[in-house]
Amino acid sequence: MIRAGRVAAVIAAGMAGLAPAASAVPPPNNGxxxxxxxxxxxxxxxxDVGIPLLDRSCTLGHGLACTYLGLIYLQEFYPTYGAYESYLMIVPNYDGAIRTLERGCELGQAYACARRGHxxxxxxxxxxDREGALGFYERACALNHAESCQVADELR
Structure with a gap:
């Protein structure tokens, strides 16, 4: 016969094995x-489905998603697999382009910095804004975007 104190100890020992390990914690979602x-x-x-997903990915910290979305808002990015007509329906969204390209630049995407500078x-x-443009070109240059280095030199 097992005493009540012993039962509690057995249950506690069994429950200890059920605790999640530190490695079981999922990594943070970066989009x-x-x-x-x-x-x-x-x-x-x-x-209609892809653009909101890109926006969420950008918000979560995926720099390439921010860059793609900025280019879509500027009507400068189209998929390589067709579907070109659906992109022609997108109205330019300069505020969205500014927001997402600046975010992409913050996240280390050289082309986002260069495009915002442009x-x-x-x-x-x-x-x-010549000075603002220079700042973005210098950031792109620091991220090894060679063309931005040339434009930054011209703006100085």
Whole structure:
């Protein structure tokens, strides 16, 4: 016969084995899953599904998703697998492009920095800002975007 104290000890010992290990904690979501899903839907021409997924991926910290989304908002990115017509329906969204390209730049995407610098230099989506453009080109240059280094030298 097992005493009550012994039962509690046996149950506690058994429960200790059920506690999740530290390695069982899932890694933080950086938007990679959403990015892959977005790529699939965009290749199928389903911008109504793909664009919100890219936006979520960008928000979660996936820099390439931010860059793609900024280019879509500028009507400069189309999938390579067809579905071109669905992209022609997208109205340029300069505020969205600014937001996502700046986020992509913060996340280390050189082309996002370069493209945002170009927008400021040419006045795409707003007024021209030479100093602002220079800052983005310098950041892109620091991220090894050679063309941005040349443009930054010209702006100095």
């Amino acid at each position: 990679a899953r959403e990015f892959k899903e977005a790529e699939f839907w965009l290749q199928m021409g389903r911008t 927008m400021l230099r040419t006045g795409t989506g707003g007024a021209t």
